[in-house]
Amino acid sequence: MLPIVTTAFTPFASLFGGVLIGLSAVMVMGLFGRIAGITGITAGGISVVDPTQATARDWSWRLAFLVGLIAAPLLVTAVAGEVPHSVPTDLWGMAAAGLIVGTGTALGSGCTSGHGVCGLARLSKRSAVAVLMFMAFAFVTVFIIRHVWV
Amino acid sequence: MRILFGLLSGLVFGLGLVISGMSDPAKVLNFLDVFGAWDPSLAFVMGGASVTAYIGYRLVWRRPAPVLMQSFDMPDTTRVDAPLLTGAALFGIGWGIGGFCPGPAWTALTFAAPGTLVFLPMMLIGLYAGRQIKARMSP
Numbered sequence: 001m002l003p004i005v006t007t008a009f010t011p012f013a014s015l016f017g018g019v020l021i022g023l024s025a026v027m028v029m030g031l032f033g034r035i036a037g038i039t040g041i042t043a044g045g046i047s048v049v050d051p052t053q054a055t056a057r058d059w060s061w062r063l064a065f066l067v068g069l070i071a072a073p074l075l076v077t078a079v080a081g082e083v084p085h086s087v088p089t090d091l092w093g094m095a096a097a098g099l100i101v102g103t104g105t106a107l108g109s110g111c112t113s114g115h116g117v118c119g120l121a122r123l124s125k126r127s128a129v130a131v132l133m134f135m136a137f138a139f140v141t142v143f144i145i146r147h148v149w150v
Numbered sequence: 151m152r153i154l155f156g157l158l159s160g161l162v163f164g165l166g167l168v169i170s171g172m173s174d175p176a177k178v179l180n181f182l183d184v185f186g187a188w189d190p191s192l193a194f195v196m197g198g199a200s201v202t203a204y205i206g207y208r209l210v211w212r213r214p215a216p217v218l219m220q221s222f223d224m225p226d227t228t229r230v231d232a233p234l235l236t237g238a239a240l241f242g243i244g245w246g247i248g249g250f251c252p253g254p255a256w257t258a259l260t261f262a263a264p265g266t267l268v269f270l271p272m273m274l275i276g277l278y279a280g281r282q283i284k285a286r287m288s289p
Binding site: 004 | 210218241
Protein backbone atom coordinates (compact mmCIF):
# COMPACT_ATOMS: atom_id res chain seq x y z
CA MET A 1 0.00 0.00 0.00
CA LEU A 2 1.44 3.34 -1.05
CA PRO A 3 1.29 6.30 1.34
CA ILE A 4 -1.57 8.70 0.62
CA VAL A 5 -0.43 12.27 -0.04
CA THR A 6 -2.94 14.72 1.39
CA THR A 7 -3.82 17.75 -0.75
CA ALA A 8 -5.39 21.09 0.14
CA PHE A 9 -8.90 22.03 -1.05
CA THR A 10 -8.35 24.80 -3.64
CA PRO A 11 -11.75 25.88 -4.99
CA PHE A 12 -10.64 29.26 -6.41
CA ALA A 13 -7.42 28.11 -8.12
CA SER A 14 -9.26 25.07 -9.46
CA LEU A 15 -12.16 27.14 -10.78
CA PHE A 16 -9.76 29.62 -12.42
CA GLY A 17 -7.71 26.79 -13.94
CA GLY A 18 -10.94 25.19 -15.16
CA VAL A 19 -11.99 28.44 -16.86
CA LEU A 20 -8.58 28.53 -18.63
CA ILE A 21 -9.12 24.95 -19.87
CA GLY A 22 -12.58 25.96 -21.14
CA LEU A 23 -11.08 29.04 -22.80
CA SER A 24 -8.54 26.86 -24.61
CA ALA A 25 -11.38 24.60 -25.81
CA VAL A 26 -13.18 27.69 -27.17
CA MET A 27 -9.95 28.84 -28.88
CA VAL A 28 -9.55 25.46 -30.58
CA MET A 29 -13.20 25.56 -31.73
CA GLY A 30 -13.06 29.19 -32.90
CA LEU A 31 -9.68 28.87 -34.65
CA PHE A 32 -9.63 25.29 -35.91
CA GLY A 33 -13.28 24.24 -35.66
CA ARG A 34 -12.34 21.14 -33.69
CA ILE A 35 -12.90 19.52 -30.32
CA ALA A 36 -10.01 20.15 -27.91
CA GLY A 37 -9.74 16.46 -27.01
CA ILE A 38 -6.26 15.52 -25.88
CA THR A 39 -6.73 11.91 -27.05
CA GLY A 40 -7.39 13.07 -30.62
CA ILE A 41 -4.76 15.82 -30.47
CA THR A 42 -2.16 13.30 -29.25
CA ALA A 43 -3.07 10.82 -31.99
CA GLY A 44 -2.99 13.63 -34.57
CA GLY A 45 0.19 15.19 -33.22
CA ILE A 46 2.18 11.97 -33.16
CA SER A 47 0.77 10.87 -36.54
CA VAL A 48 3.75 12.83 -37.89
CA VAL A 49 5.67 9.57 -37.29
CA ASP A 50 2.89 7.43 -38.81
CA PRO A 51 1.47 9.32 -41.82
CA THR A 52 -0.83 6.42 -42.76
CA GLN A 53 -3.28 7.56 -40.08
CA ALA A 54 -6.39 9.47 -41.08
CA THR A 55 -5.55 12.49 -38.92
CA ALA A 56 -2.10 12.85 -40.49
CA ARG A 57 -2.94 15.79 -42.74
CA ASP A 58 -3.66 18.18 -39.86
CA TRP A 59 -0.85 17.23 -37.54
CA SER A 60 0.94 20.60 -37.42
CA TRP A 61 -1.36 22.56 -35.06
CA ARG A 62 -1.89 19.45 -32.93
CA LEU A 63 1.85 18.92 -32.48
CA ALA A 64 2.22 22.63 -31.63
CA PHE A 65 -0.63 22.24 -29.09
CA LEU A 66 1.27 19.39 -27.40
CA VAL A 67 4.41 21.54 -27.24
CA GLY A 68 2.36 24.28 -25.53
CA LEU A 69 0.92 21.72 -23.11
CA ILE A 70 4.41 20.55 -22.17
CA ALA A 71 5.83 24.10 -21.91
CA ALA A 72 3.05 25.43 -19.60
CA PRO A 73 4.46 24.22 -16.24
CA LEU A 74 7.83 25.81 -17.04
CA LEU A 75 6.02 29.15 -17.28
CA VAL A 76 4.14 28.57 -14.01
CA THR A 77 7.24 27.55 -12.04
CA ALA A 78 9.20 30.51 -13.47
CA VAL A 79 6.53 32.91 -12.16
CA ALA A 80 5.18 31.21 -9.04
CA GLY A 81 7.99 28.86 -8.03
CA GLU A 82 7.38 25.24 -7.05
CA VAL A 83 3.92 23.75 -7.52
CA PRO A 84 2.70 20.72 -5.53
CA HIS A 85 3.25 17.60 -7.59
CA SER A 86 3.23 14.01 -6.46
CA VAL A 87 3.15 11.03 -8.82
CA PRO A 88 2.60 7.43 -7.64
CA THR A 89 5.97 5.68 -7.28
CA ASP A 90 4.86 2.14 -8.11
CA LEU A 91 6.36 1.97 -11.61
CA TRP A 92 4.70 -1.31 -12.62
CA GLY A 93 1.38 0.20 -11.63
CA MET A 94 2.12 3.36 -13.61
CA ALA A 95 3.13 1.33 -16.66
CA ALA A 96 -0.11 -0.64 -16.48
CA ALA A 97 -2.11 2.56 -15.89
CA GLY A 98 -0.53 4.24 -18.93
CA LEU A 99 -1.27 1.28 -21.17
CA ILE A 100 -4.88 1.02 -19.94
CA VAL A 101 -5.50 4.78 -20.24
CA GLY A 102 -4.09 4.86 -23.78
CA THR A 103 -6.05 1.82 -24.93
CA GLY A 104 -9.26 2.96 -23.22
CA THR A 105 -9.23 6.51 -24.55
CA ALA A 106 -8.49 5.35 -28.11
CA LEU A 107 -11.23 2.71 -27.96
CA GLY A 108 -13.71 5.08 -26.29
CA SER A 109 -12.78 7.94 -28.66
CA GLY A 110 -11.95 10.44 -25.94
CA CYS A 111 -10.95 11.30 -22.41
CA THR A 112 -11.64 13.91 -19.73
CA SER A 113 -11.21 16.76 -22.22
CA GLY A 114 -12.92 15.45 -25.36
CA HIS A 115 -15.87 13.70 -23.71
CA GLY A 116 -15.72 15.64 -20.43
CA VAL A 117 -15.20 19.33 -21.16
CA CYS A 118 -16.00 19.54 -24.90
CA GLY A 119 -18.60 16.77 -25.10
CA LEU A 120 -20.60 18.07 -22.17
CA ALA A 121 -20.40 21.63 -23.58
CA ARG A 122 -21.86 20.29 -26.85
CA LEU A 123 -24.57 18.47 -24.86
CA SER A 124 -23.55 15.21 -26.54
CA LYS A 125 -25.43 12.24 -25.09
CA ARG A 126 -22.68 9.87 -26.19
CA SER A 127 -20.10 11.92 -24.28
CA ALA A 128 -22.32 12.14 -21.20
CA VAL A 129 -22.54 8.33 -21.14
CA ALA A 130 -18.74 8.07 -21.52
CA VAL A 131 -18.19 10.55 -18.66
CA LEU A 132 -20.54 8.67 -16.31
CA MET A 133 -18.84 5.42 -17.26
CA PHE A 134 -15.22 6.53 -16.71
CA MET A 135 -16.04 8.51 -13.54
CA ALA A 136 -17.83 5.49 -12.04
CA PHE A 137 -14.96 3.13 -12.87
CA ALA A 138 -12.37 5.62 -11.57
CA PHE A 139 -14.21 6.06 -8.23
CA VAL A 140 -14.58 2.28 -7.82
CA THR A 141 -10.92 1.64 -8.75
CA VAL A 142 -9.65 4.13 -6.15
CA PHE A 143 -12.06 2.72 -3.57
CA ILE A 144 -10.77 -0.80 -4.16
CA ILE A 145 -7.09 0.20 -4.11
CA ARG A 146 -7.35 2.38 -0.99
CA HIS A 147 -10.07 0.73 1.09
CA VAL A 148 -10.48 -2.91 0.04
CA TRP A 149 -7.08 -4.05 -1.15
CA VAL A 150 -5.21 -2.74 1.90
CA MET B 151 -0.48 30.87 -38.09
CA ARG B 152 -1.87 27.41 -37.34
CA ILE B 153 1.32 26.45 -35.53
CA LEU B 154 1.44 29.71 -33.52
CA PHE B 155 -2.19 29.52 -32.43
CA GLY B 156 -1.94 25.76 -31.84
CA LEU B 157 0.97 26.45 -29.50
CA LEU B 158 -0.93 29.24 -27.75
CA SER B 159 -4.07 27.09 -27.26
CA GLY B 160 -1.95 24.29 -25.82
CA LEU B 161 -0.20 26.73 -23.50
CA VAL B 162 -3.52 28.06 -22.12
CA PHE B 163 -4.80 24.50 -21.67
CA GLY B 164 -1.59 23.50 -19.86
CA LEU B 165 -1.66 26.59 -17.62
CA GLY B 166 -5.23 25.63 -16.70
CA LEU B 167 -4.13 22.09 -15.84
CA VAL B 168 -1.25 23.26 -13.61
CA ILE B 169 -3.12 26.12 -11.87
CA SER B 170 -6.22 23.99 -11.24
CA GLY B 171 -4.15 21.16 -9.71
CA MET B 172 -5.38 18.68 -12.33
CA SER B 173 -1.80 17.90 -13.40
CA ASP B 174 -1.02 16.66 -9.86
CA PRO B 175 -1.97 12.96 -9.66
CA ALA B 176 -2.18 13.17 -5.85
CA LYS B 177 -5.00 15.70 -6.21
CA VAL B 178 -6.81 13.63 -8.83
CA LEU B 179 -6.61 10.45 -6.75
CA ASN B 180 -7.84 12.31 -3.65
CA PHE B 181 -10.78 13.67 -5.67
CA LEU B 182 -11.66 10.09 -6.56
CA ASP B 183 -11.29 8.96 -2.92
CA VAL B 184 -14.66 10.13 -1.59
CA PHE B 185 -14.50 7.85 1.45
CA GLY B 186 -10.91 8.75 2.36
CA ALA B 187 -8.68 11.79 1.80
CA TRP B 188 -11.39 13.49 -0.31
CA ASP B 189 -10.39 16.72 -2.04
CA PRO B 190 -13.41 18.04 -4.02
CA SER B 191 -11.33 20.65 -5.93
CA LEU B 192 -11.56 18.90 -9.29
CA ALA B 193 -15.33 19.33 -9.40
CA PHE B 194 -14.56 23.05 -9.73
CA VAL B 195 -12.16 22.35 -12.62
CA MET B 196 -14.74 20.35 -14.56
CA GLY B 197 -17.49 22.85 -13.73
CA GLY B 198 -15.43 25.91 -14.71
CA ALA B 199 -14.18 24.30 -17.92
CA SER B 200 -17.53 22.90 -19.11
CA VAL B 201 -19.53 26.07 -18.42
CA THR B 202 -16.88 28.28 -20.10
CA ALA B 203 -16.80 25.97 -23.13
CA TYR B 204 -20.63 25.80 -23.25
CA ILE B 205 -20.93 29.60 -23.44
CA GLY B 206 -17.87 30.12 -25.65
CA TYR B 207 -18.89 27.44 -28.18
CA ARG B 208 -22.22 29.17 -28.73
CA LEU B 209 -20.44 32.47 -29.36
CA VAL B 210 -17.94 31.07 -31.90
CA TRP B 211 -20.61 28.95 -33.64
CA ARG B 212 -22.26 32.22 -34.75
CA ARG B 213 -19.45 32.55 -37.27
CA PRO B 214 -19.95 30.66 -40.54
CA ALA B 215 -16.52 29.00 -40.21
CA PRO B 216 -13.55 28.82 -37.83
CA VAL B 217 -10.80 31.42 -38.34
CA LEU B 218 -8.04 29.12 -39.61
CA MET B 219 -9.98 26.27 -41.26
CA GLN B 220 -12.63 25.82 -43.96
CA SER B 221 -15.38 24.53 -41.69
CA PHE B 222 -16.34 23.28 -38.25
CA ASP B 223 -15.56 19.57 -38.03
CA MET B 224 -17.28 17.90 -35.12
CA PRO B 225 -17.65 14.22 -34.21
CA ASP B 226 -20.94 13.12 -35.82
CA THR B 227 -21.28 9.76 -34.09
CA THR B 228 -24.14 9.73 -31.60
CA ARG B 229 -24.32 5.98 -31.06
CA VAL B 230 -23.56 4.54 -27.63
CA ASP B 231 -21.77 1.35 -28.66
CA ALA B 232 -19.49 -1.35 -27.26
CA PRO B 233 -16.16 0.39 -28.06
CA LEU B 234 -17.36 3.57 -26.29
CA LEU B 235 -18.49 1.75 -23.15
CA THR B 236 -15.50 -0.63 -22.98
CA GLY B 237 -13.05 2.18 -23.69
CA ALA B 238 -14.52 4.56 -21.11
CA ALA B 239 -14.55 1.79 -18.47
CA LEU B 240 -10.89 0.94 -19.17
CA PHE B 241 -9.93 4.61 -19.11
CA GLY B 242 -11.63 5.03 -15.73
CA ILE B 243 -9.68 2.09 -14.28
CA GLY B 244 -6.33 3.40 -15.57
CA TRP B 245 -7.15 6.92 -14.36
CA GLY B 246 -7.94 5.53 -10.91
CA ILE B 247 -4.63 3.63 -10.74
CA GLY B 248 -2.27 6.34 -12.01
CA GLY B 249 -4.12 9.61 -11.40
CA PHE B 250 -3.25 10.71 -14.94
CA CYS B 251 -5.53 11.31 -17.90
CA PRO B 252 -3.88 12.13 -21.24
CA GLY B 253 -3.62 15.96 -20.91
CA PRO B 254 -1.97 16.05 -17.48
CA ALA B 255 0.39 13.22 -18.50
CA TRP B 256 1.85 15.55 -21.17
CA THR B 257 1.85 18.59 -18.89
CA ALA B 258 3.60 16.74 -16.05
CA LEU B 259 6.39 15.60 -18.38
CA THR B 260 8.86 18.36 -17.42
CA PHE B 261 8.45 17.58 -13.70
CA ALA B 262 10.14 14.35 -14.81
CA ALA B 263 8.81 12.11 -12.03
CA PRO B 264 9.75 8.45 -12.72
CA GLY B 265 6.05 7.49 -12.68
CA THR B 266 5.29 10.02 -15.43
CA LEU B 267 8.23 8.93 -17.56
CA VAL B 268 6.90 5.37 -17.44
CA PHE B 269 3.22 6.32 -17.87
CA LEU B 270 3.50 8.51 -20.98
CA PRO B 271 5.25 6.10 -23.40
CA MET B 272 2.96 3.28 -22.25
CA MET B 273 -0.04 5.56 -22.90
CA LEU B 274 1.19 6.20 -26.46
CA ILE B 275 1.58 2.45 -27.05
CA GLY B 276 -1.93 1.97 -25.66
CA LEU B 277 -3.33 4.69 -27.94
CA TYR B 278 -1.86 2.93 -30.94
CA ALA B 279 -3.14 -0.47 -29.80
CA GLY B 280 -6.57 0.95 -28.98
CA ARG B 281 -6.94 2.36 -32.49
CA GLN B 282 -6.20 -1.04 -34.00
CA ILE B 283 -8.72 -2.74 -31.69
CA LYS B 284 -11.37 -0.11 -32.45
CA ALA B 285 -10.88 -0.54 -36.20
CA ARG B 286 -11.56 -4.28 -35.77
CA MET B 287 -14.56 -3.82 -33.47
CA SER B 288 -16.37 -1.34 -35.74
CA PRO B 289 -15.40 -1.92 -39.37
